[in-house]
Amino acid sequence: CSVVTLHGRTREEKTRVACDWEAIAALRRALSIPVVANGGICVPEDIRRCLAATGAAGVMSSEAALENPAIFNNKPTSRTVQTQLAREYIQLAREHPPRCASVIKAHLFKLLYMGLNEAPHIRHKLGEAMEAAAILATAEEACAAEEAAAAANPEALSQRCDHEGAPHASWYRRHRHPAPDATRADA
Numbered sequence: 001c002s003v004v005t006l007h008g009r010t011r012e013e014k015t016r017v018a019c020d021w022e023a024i025a026a027l028r029r030a031l032s033i034p035v036v037a038n039g040g041i042c043v044p045e046d047i048r049r050c051l052a053a054t055g056a057a058g059v060m061s062s063e064a065a066l067e068n069p070a071i072f073n074n075k076p077t078s079r080t081v082q083t084q085l086a087r088e089y090i091q092l093a094r095e096h097p098p099r100c101a102s103v104i105k106a107h108l109f110k111l112l113y114m115g116l117n118e119a120p121h122i123r124h125k126l127g128e129a130m131e132a133a134a135i136l137a138t139a140e141e142a143c144a145a146e147e148a149a150a151a152a153n154p155e156a157l158s159q160r161c162d163h164e165g166a167p168h169a170s171w172y173r174r175h176r177h178p179a180p181d182a183t184r185a186d187a
Contacts, residue, residue, distance in 0.1 A: 022053075037059045047071070077162035079159075082112060083143050108139045123142075
């Protein structure tokens with residue numbers, strides 16, 4: 001084994017408890033191979049905090065990165081960022097089409113979640129689309145609607161949406177409740 005990844009929660013705990021970064025740090029101290037920390041990465045700032053708390057060689061993120069792939073580029077989630085990411089994804093999906101269109105749709109629903117909540121007719125149209133061309137065209141329509149809203153009110157759409165009390169509920173935060181910090185190494 002040349003590297004190991006540890007998630008700082010059990011499957012049963014899911015997000016009900018904070019990720020135990022101290023457990024990851026203990027594993028890192030016990031091994032001579034690189035350890036990658038997994039769990040508790042919700043916003044870009046968590047990456048730095050996790051690395052400092054665990055001494056890990058790197059971090060992994062799943063759901064937060066599905067919503068905001070730019071999390072590792074220190075870009076917080078906002079409607080403006082999500083629209084930019086969706087535009088980039090649309091281009092990549094055209095250049096490198098996946099085997100099935102449902103993959104494209106799933107990613108676009110995550111990226112455009114906040115904007116689609118403001119445009120239910122486009123959300124419905126995207127949900128009904130079955131072919132890649134129709135999915136991508138509808139996603140472009142959603143992006144255009146978000147860009148028009150951003151032009152009319154740039155400050156509102158550029159506000160961070162990756163924290164409790166944010167002006168818009170992001171896909172990642174839609175069902176999340178803050179976990180207690182009792183087990184977290186940086187608490």
